[in-house]
Amino acid sequence: MASGSALDIHVRQVTKSYGAIVVLDRVDLDVRPGEFLTLLGPSGSGKTTLLMVLAGFTRPDSGSILFGEREVIRLAPHKRDLGMVFQNYALFPHMDVATNIGFPLRLRGVNSADIAKRVEAALEMVQLGGYGTRGVHELSGGQRQRVALARALVFEPRIILMDEPLSALDKQLRELMQLELRRLHEKLGTTTIYVTHDQREALTMSDRIAVINNGKVAQLDTPQHIYSKPKSRFVAEFIGESTFLNVTVTDGVCRYHDQVIKADGAPVQNGPCLLMIRPEQVLILDSAAQEGMNCFSGRIASRVFQGDTVRLEVQLSRGDAITLRIAANSAGLAAVPSDSETITLGLPIADTTLLLEEV
């Protein structure tokens, strides 16, 4: 499918409120051409509203939206030329698969021979070749998902929107479809905006992730940066698991009680801060202390076997607890000390992340 050059999207100061509830609060968002960008956030954060504003189904109160150079904020949905995959697929129940997929082509006045050809090609693309005459009701969830995808792609839109398209599928199928969507995106290179509340899905699929909270973009960055360098406690907590220790910065030096915490990266302003610790970043050290590490000592308070890892909770002498994970292989299990021992934990300086305490 030779779609035209991919479009960039610019969202400027878009605001939407229902009565006193502000759903979108002066949102700015720039999507690069050909990018796979995920809007990630808890339910009620405004991510779906933002998508609906982009699709034209929800009229915002103010702001500007550019598709490429073109202002579209007042444009009717049917003139926006976007492909959209709905959460419940929204396949027309009174049409068979081929008629569903051919729907946008018929509206565009494509002749029937070309429609048949392009519908079959679209079905091949989503690996449903020969399913054209099936009724929508004869399809499984995963197949409906693919038909919805084929219908959104068949008219070669330059932007594709997806609203939690995989949320109704079971885990295995979801993971399969994630990879397939990724593969399709790489092949077509269409600008894609994807809404999900599943952080793992967002990390797997996206070029960049926009974490949305309370109608605002909390952070927009690559999956790696969102995970390892979150800008706020909200982002750190929403994506991945983490422990936070209260630390204080005075004169550019960070201290956990009287222990100096070394961190590279951006200097944090003076005052109370948070030290973020991801469970897989922490190591159990043999000796008391090591170079290049921030070290903590404590005792194991609990251990939970979770299949691929063992989750340990270590009670520090200061009263806080740090959660860490150890691979559940024989070497890893053998290395876990007994509960009574005092152990030393090391957090590599490279992994040490300080966050501003949120007001």
Next chain:
Amino acid sequence: MQRTPPTLPLSDDHSVALRKDQSAERWLMLSLAGPALLLVLVCMLLPVGWLFYLSFFTEDGAASLVNYRNLIEQPSYARIFRTTFEVSLLTTAICALVGYPLAYFLSQLPTRIANLCMIAVLLPFWTSLLVRTYAWLILLQRTGLINTWGIDLGLWSEPLPLVHNMTGTLIGMVHIMLPFVVLPLYNSMRTIDRSLIQAAANLGASPVQGFWRVFFPLSLPGLMAGSLVAFILCLGVYVTPAVLGGGKVIMVSSRIALDIDTFLNWGSASALGVVLLLLTFLLLLLASRLTKGLSLLGSGH
């Protein structure tokens, strides 16, 4: 040390008792329908059977097919049946035309407001049929409200013949039948997923295209159901054509009443009833075939 529990020989697998429980449960459920079944038997099946039986006897009590022969041979009967179906069809068609936009409007409202509006639609249901019909008579007659106002406002100079004819009958019938069309239509429209309409728009359908290609086909089952109910109810209506038709619109029910009240001819009245019943069954059969055809075309949910 681990011990496996000994496998005991099963002296009784309870299969007989379980089956008995199941059938007892089924009979209990059936007994709930008992009173209603009895009522249907006494008040419906027996009289209809009696009617059927009566239709094969003349006034003198001799067994014959004369009642049915009359139906075929006397042109007045053919006219009555034609009028009956004409009035029913027209009423149903007007109800569908008026009811569809109304149901559509209601289905697009927020549920709470739609429920309030629904009360307005249902209001006629709570008023006596006779009262409503006479109310129309007062409104529509030569010196009635509508004609007086129309002439006073200079819209027309002579009183319009709005009642004691087909027009009056249709106005009254539509008023009575409208809720029967609107209710199932509204319900079927409510179940149409809003995201389907959004999807149509997203794929490039203008609001008008989206309506005709997606919304309308999906609302057809509701329209069929409502129209069918209204049509069948129309076939048996007695009061409205009798009052508003002014003797010019004679439907089967009026003729049955005439046969019994005036001529005391039970046989002839019964034959009319039987034929109307059979024709109604035939139409129902046809309609169900038609809807099945429609759903094969792809309207089925």
